[in-house]
Amino acid sequence: MGLVMADELLLAILLTSVPLILAATGELVAEKSGVLNLGVEGMMLMGAVAAFGVASLTGSPYLGILGGGLAGLLISLIFAVFVLGLATNQVATGLALTIFGTGLSGLIGAPLVGQSIDGLPSLIIPWISDIPMIGAFFRLDFLAYLAVVLVGLTAYVLNHTQFGLVLRAVGINHDSAHALGYPVLRVRFMAVLFGGFMAGLGGGYLPLVLTPHWAEGMTSGRGWIALALVVFASWRPWRVTAGAILFGGITIMQLVGQARGWAVPSQFLSMLPYFATIVVLVLISRGGRAQFGAPAHLGKNFLITR
Amino acid sequence: MIILQKRKDIPTYLTIAVPIIAILITVLAGGIIFALLGYPPLAALYEFFIAPLSRPDQVGNLLVKACPLIIISTGLIFCYRANVWNIGAEGQLILGAMGAGWVALSFPEAESPFMIVAMAVMAMLAGALWGAIPGLLKIRFKASEILVSLMLTYIAIFLVDWTVRSPWRDPLAFGFPLTKAYPDAGLIPVMSLPGIGRLGQLHWGVPVAFLVAICGWFYLTRSLGGYQIKLMGDAPRAGRFAGFNQGRVTMFVMMVSGGLAGLAGMIEVSANIGMLQPQISFGYGFTAIIVAFLARLNPLAAIAAGLVVALAELGGDTAQISMRIPKVVTGIFNGILLFMLLAGETLTHYRIVWVGVTEKANIEKASIEKANIKKDGASHG
Numbered sequence: 001m002g003l004v005m006a007d008e009l010l011l012a013i014l015l016t017s018v019p020l021i022l023a024a025t026g027e028l029v030a031e032k033s034g035v036l037n038l039g040v041e042g043m044m045l046m047g048a049v050a051a052f053g054v055a056s057l058t059g060s061p062y063l064g065i066l067g068g069g070l071a072g073l074l075i076s077l078i079f080a081v082f083v084l085g086l087a088t089n090q091v092a093t094g095l096a097l098t099i100f101g102t103g104l105s106g107l108i109g110a111p112l113v114g115q116s117i118d119g120l121p122s123l124i125i126p127w128i129s130d131i132p133m134i135g136a137f138f139r140l141d142f143l144a145y146l147a148v149v150l151v152g153l154t155a156y157v158l159n160h161t162q163f164g165l166v167l168r169a170v171g172i173n174h175d176s177a178h179a180l181g182y183p184v185l186r187v188r189f190m191a192v193l194f195g196g197f198m199a200g201l202g203g204g205y206l207p208l209v210l211t212p213h214w215a216e217g218m219t220s221g222r223g224w225i226a227l228a229l230v231v232f233a234s235w236r237p238w239r240v241t242a243g244a245i246l247f248g249g250i251t252i253m254q255l256v257g258q259a260r261g262w263a264v265p266s267q268f269l270s271m272l273p274y275f276a277t278i279v280v281l282v283l284i285s286r287g288g289r290a291q292f293g294a295p296a297h298l299g300k301n302f303l304i305t306r
Numbered sequence: 307m308i309i310l311q312k313r314k315d316i317p318t319y320l321t322i323a324v325p326i327i328a329i330l331i332t333v334l335a336g337g338i339i340f341a342l343l344g345y346p347p348l349a350a351l352y353e354f355f356i357a358p359l360s361r362p363d364q365v366g367n368l369l370v371k372a373c374p375l376i377i378i379s380t381g382l383i384f385c386y387r388a389n390v391w392n393i394g395a396e397g398q399l400i401l402g403a404m405g406a407g408w409v410a411l412s413f414p415e416a417e418s419p420f421m422i423v424a425m426a427v428m429a430m431l432a433g434a435l436w437g438a439i440p441g442l443l444k445i446r447f448k449a450s451e452i453l454v455s456l457m458l459t460y461i462a463i464f465l466v467d468w469t470v471r472s473p474w475r476d477p478l479a480f481g482f483p484l485t486k487a488y489p490d491a492g493l494i495p496v497m498s499l500p501g502i503g504r505l506g507q508l509h510w511g512v513p514v515a516f517l518v519a520i521c522g523w524f525y526l527t528r529s530l531g532g533y534q535i536k537l538m539g540d541a542p543r544a545g546r547f548a549g550f551n552q553g554r555v556t557m558f559v560m561m562v563s564g565g566l567a568g569l570a571g572m573i574e575v576s577a578n579i580g581m582l583q584p585q586i587s588f589g590y591g592f593t594a595i596i597v598a599f600l601a602r603l604n605p606l607a608a609i610a611a612g613l614v615v616a617l618a619e620l621g622g623d624t625a626q627i628s629m630r631i632p633k634v635v636t637g638i639f640n641g642i643l644l645f646m647l648l649a650g651e652t653l654t655h656y657r658i659v660w661v662g663v664t665e666k667a668n669i670e671k672a673s674i675e676k677a678n679i680k681k682d683g684a685s686h687g
Contacts, residue, residue, distance in 0.1 A: 038452065042641075078645070087310070087656075088648035091391050091452065095595060096648065100641025106634030107343065179677035216634060221460050228453045267468035274460040281449040304673045305310050305656070 009252060010136040015209060017241075017248030018144045019044070019202040019219075023226035024233070024240045025151050026072075026198025031230055032158060033191035034171035034297040038094025039079055041223025042101020043196050044203030047072040049105040051204030052214040053112060061120045061208050065143055065201065068208070072200015073193050075101055080192040084185050087301040102217060112214045119212045143205055148241075150198070155237040167191060171295030174302040184302050199223065221274065228277045232284050234293040243280075250276050309669060310656040324650035325600055329614065332643040339638060345631060353628055354621030354639075364620070366506025370578070372609075372616035374399070374570035374587070376515040378594035379612060380522040380605045381563030387526065387603050388559045389539040394440065394455025395567040396591025397462035398433040402568020403575045404466055405432025407582040410492035411474060411485055421491035425572055433568015434561040436462065441560030445553035451560070459591070467584045474582065485582040494577035511573035515612075518566060522605035535559060567591060589637075593619065596640045599647050615640070 023040055030037050037043075047068035054060075054067030079097050082088045120141040129138040158164040167187050170177045174184045202222070207214055225247060233239035254269040262269070333355065337347040358364055378395050385392040406425035413421065440454035467483070476486040497508045526532035537545040538555045546552065575586060597615050601607035622636035661669070 082645060082649060086649050086652040088652055092599060092644065093648055095393065096641050096644035098641075099592065099596070099637055099644065103634045103637025103639075103641055104339075107339075107632055107638060110632045110634075175677045179674055181674060221456075224453060224456050228450075228457075231450065231453075265468050265472060267464040267471075271461045271464045274457040277457045278443070278449070278454050281453055282443055282447045285449040286447045303310060304670055305312055 007132060007136055009256070010133060011139060012255075013245060013248040013252045014136060014140065015144065015248075016251050017244040018140075018147050018209070019205045019222055020226050020229060020244035020247055021147050021151060021241050022202030022205065023199045023223060024202075024229040024244060025147075025154050025237055026195035026202070027226055028230045028233070028235055028237060028240055029154060029158070029167070029198075030188075030191045030195035031298055032171045032235060032295055033167050033188045034174060034295050034300065034302075035083060035188050035192055035195075036090045036094065036299040037076070037079055037083075037097070037192060037195055038091060038227065039076070039097025039101060039223075040195075040199050040226050041219055041221070042098035042105075043072045043075055043199035044206075044219045044223045044226075045105040045217065046075045046101045047200030047203030048206050048218055049109040049112070049214055050200070052117060052207035053108065055117045055208060056112060056115055059118070061118060062142065064117070064208050065120075065146075065204055068204020069197045069200045072203065073197040075104075076192050076196020076199070079196070080189050083301070084188055084192070087303040090299050090301065098223070106216045109214045109216065113216075115214070116212045117207065120208045141209055143201065143208065147201075151237050151241050158237065168295070171297055174297050174300070178302070178304075185304075188302075199226075202226070225273060225277055228281055231294075232280050234284070235295070236293060247273060247276065309659050309661050309666060310652070311659045313655060313657055316654055320654050321602070324654055325602065325611075325647065328600075328643060328646035328650050331646050332639055335642050336635075336639050339635075340631075345629060350625060350629060350631060353625040353631075354635075355617060357624050357628070358617060358620040363504075363506035366504070366508035368613060368616055368620055369505075369512045370507045370509065371619050372612040373509075373512045373515040373577075374574055374590040375594050375597045375616055376608055376612035377518050377570040377573070378563075378567045378591060379597035379601065379608045380519050381566030382594055382598040383522065383601065383603045383605050383608065384526065384535060384559040384562045386598055387539050388535045388555055389542070390441075390444075390556050390559050391452045392437065392440065392455050392560055392563050393452055393595060394437070394457075394459045394591070395563060395594055396587060396589065397455070397459030398436045398564040398567035399571035399574070399587050399591050400459075400462040400466050401436040401571070402429035402433035402565075403571035403582065403586045404469060405429045405568060406492075406572035406575065407474070407485060407488075410488040410576075411582075413492075414486065414489050416489050416491045418491060421489070422494065422576070425492055425576065426569060429568040429572030430565035431568070433571065434565035437560040437562075437564020437567070438557060441557045444560075445556050451556075466582065466586065470582050470584055476581075483584050487581045488576065492576060493580055494573060507578070509577040511577045514569075514573065516609060518569070519605045519609050522608075526605060531558075567594075588619075593640060596644050599644055602647075615643075 023044055027037060027040055050071030051064040051068030055064030079093060082093050083090050120143055122139050122141050125138040129135045166182050170182060170184050170187045178184050203219060206218055229240055229243045232243045250273050254272050257264065257269045258266050333351060337351050340350040341347040382392060382395060406429040409425045409428045436458060439458060440451040443449040443454050444451040470485055471483045474485045476484055494509050494511050496504055497510055498504055534550045534555055538550060538552055542552060571586060575582065593615060597608055597611045600611035618636050618639050622633050625631040626633045
């Protein structure tokens with residue numbers, strides 16, 4: 001395999017990992033505040049259809065990014081109202097969000113099927129992008145660069161600011177945080193909305209960069225893989241990124257295998273990302289190591305009552 | 307300002323009113339969504355919820371649609387009562403269909419009535435096995451059963467796709483991804499009702515579904531095992547003190563729900579399709595989650611809930627043909643319905659009270675003080 005070929009492969013892997021990086025980073029923030037949102041798949045689909053629709057209507061893929069993020073944010077608002085306002089079961093509400101988002105995106109997207117858009121162009125940074133291997137990191141598009149910035153920002157805010165400290169405190173023990181006078185619900189509200197925005201961006205990346213079409217259910221389980229990535233990364237933003245690139249590698253490996261006619265049936269290659277998710281979950285969760293970094297009050301509701 | 311106040315006792319009328327109100331709000335919300343998207347709302351709602359029942363034979367078809375939903379949701383109720391979140395029933399259904407298909411295709415000459423029994427047993431075994439994997443990984447490695455069971459669904463979809471395209475493909479199917487047709491002994495016949503005759507596609511799987519729900523209800527509400535499941539879900543610590551084994555309960559509910567989903571898969575194929583093909587289920591494994599919640603985790607209520615949700619499924623088919631409304635709309639209804647049911651659950655236990663801004667501030671202050679006492683108590687004790 002030549003250097004050029006390896007370079008192309010690396011680029012493909014990076015592009016495939018971007019939706020996972022975005023969605024998983026958003027979910028990480030929500031989970032750090034103690035909210036488990038299983039609606040990532042539905043939010044990503046809403047982001048994907050909105051990004052495609054906006055890009056198709058306005059002709060601008062950059063407005064598409066905005067549309068995707070806002071759609072994810074809006075639909076996560078529903079989740080926030082139910083889980084935070086009405087203290088509904090987080091697992092079931094997340095499932096409802098995924099079912100609802102899958103249906104709504106399909107309905108909105110029905111007239112868009114068969115259309116295609118101009119995707120986000122690659123922004124090639126001169127000189128550095130010619131370096132073998134490393135160069136691939138500098139031939140990405142705006143949203144991919146933005147993803148890296150957002151991960152860095154998330155890591156910084158979570159670990160080095162007072163807001164991050166409060167957010168983590170709320171996730172570890174909402175009673176104590178409440179006793180200290182921190183606004184538990186308001187912090188969680190913002191975390192959920194951030195998660196929705198990021199999932200919307202991640203979903204939007206699919207039609208804006210990976211395939212310039214809209215198809216019903218086009219995320220094909222990426223939202224769920226993003227959820228697994230958060231566990232895999234022990235709730236740390238940069239590890240999420242590393243994990244997403246690993247999964248991008250597995251996905252691309254499957255395509256390479258199909259293209260080269262490996263003696264394995266294509267269906268088995270297609271199973272790889274899902275199979276890898278299970279293996280990773282087992283390895284990480286083993287011996288309770290996942291509890292390392294897991295917010296103690298993850299999935300538990302907080303309610304002020306009289 | 308709104309505040310939630312815990313009810314001292316839950317009035318009976320609420321437990322019945324909540325699901326009904328949830329359904330009504332869902333229909334209303336559906337109408338609004340139709341209107342927003344430019345479909346005439348009343349006509350669309352008519353196509354969805356009334357037109358499917360305008361002919362008597364459609365009642366039979368409604369029961370046929372409800373059949374897998376009732377069976378699968380009964381199994382899921384076992385899981386959810388135990389606070390075990392199996393959301394991979396779709397995959398377990400597919401594995402069940404494959405298990406039954408393996409028996410049917412292995413004995414193409416079979417004529418024995420035991421054939422269908424053997425297929426049902428194999429389907430339940432295969433489904434239970436697929437359900438046991440997330441259960442085992444949960445109790446052994448603490449891996450999330452939510453994610454594992456869902457990942458296994460994707461794997462099952464590719465697995466059945468491969469089998470019907472490669473090893474089990476009928477060489478005479480002109481390259482179509484289909485297996486050979488099952489022998490007659492492996493099919494579930496259409497039912498003939500006394501005095502009425504055939505009612506649409508009504509088949510013998512439907513009474514089986516009713517039986518499954520009744521048995522499930524009996525087990526969950528009238529046996530020690532059912533009590534263990536409930537205790538493990540509501541108060542796992544108390545359950546452990548009582549000497550119940552949480553791991554064993556987890557495995558049991560995962561295998562019951564997997565087995566029942568597998569049975570539903572076998573019935574779907576043997577009654578409606580007659581051979582294996584890439585697509586066996588139309589998301590019944592996911593829709594059954596809604597049914598379980600609509601039934602408020604009661605298998606007997608799952609019969610009625612299954613029929614309600616099946617009506618929307620059937621309506622989705624009618625509306626797609628007559629008004630070109632995409633089939634995915636059914637998913638929107640299902641999602642909204644689940645949201646409303648969950649909100650209803652909260653409103654059953656809490657009362658919404660309107661309070662003034664200052665009163666709300668006072669309540670929050672009192673709550674902070676209470677939390678402080680709790681915190682200090684915990685650190686001293």
